Amino acid sequence: MQIEIQRCNRKSIVISVNSKAEVVIKAPYRTTDTEIQEVLKKRAAWIKEHVDKVMKERERAESLEPISSEELQKLGDKAVEFIPKRVEYFAEKVGVSYGRITIRNQKTRWGSCSSKGNLNFNCLLMLTPPDIIDYVIVHELCHRKVMDHSIKFWAEVEKVLPDYKKRRKWLNDNGGVIIGRME
Incomplete structure (x- = not known):
């Protein structure tokens, strides 16, 4: 599973799963790697559920005719x-x-x-x-x-x-x- 960590000017950590089923974590600059790993562990079930959903959507989309x-x-x-x-x-x-x-x-x-x-x-x-x-x-x-x-x-x-x-x-x-x- 691809995980991208983006440190930026924000107050909290947010996790998203993009249309390529990649996990993107946006975290405040001051967040340590350990804190990010803790969040990943806590949210593992949510991440898996959303990655699986995106993968299923991609499979369904690939079975359909692309839009010209x-x-x-x-x-x-x-x-x-x-x-x-x-x-x-x-x-x-x-x-x-x-x-x-x-x-x-x-x-x-x-x-x-x-x-x-x-x-x-x-x-x-x-x-x-x-x-x-x-x-x-x-x-x-x-x-x-x-x-x-x-x-x-x-x-x-x-x-x-x-x-x-x-x-x-x-x-x-x-x-x-x-x-x-x-x-």
Whole structure:
């Protein structure tokens, strides 16, 4: 198992598993190797579970036809038509304004919101059900109110989408396979 340790200006240690099933540890500069090893031991079950999940997603994605550049272009065109209308609709429900909307093909994110209110969405969203697209849109619009993933943020999402946990789970369970078709 590949483990990458990144020391950076942060307050706590965070562990993630990327789309290549590599473990990435971000730790404060002052963290010792011993402390990192302790965290790895404590989180071993979580790490194994997530590495296994990514490996299964990669296998499922490899069994599917890769997405061609032509398909990506068509998905982008569909997204440009569909997503801005949904953003406009949900911005009113969330009670926020927004800046520019950009559609991209990304390997790691479904959407993002800048501090200036510009929104980015992955064209691969067009391969998901409409209620999942709506979830990602609402998620990003709620960042106009709360820029982190705190309890306050999730409360904002829940006001608009009371079933957001079900939608989030669907994306968690299926999103890696969709994105994996791009590699």
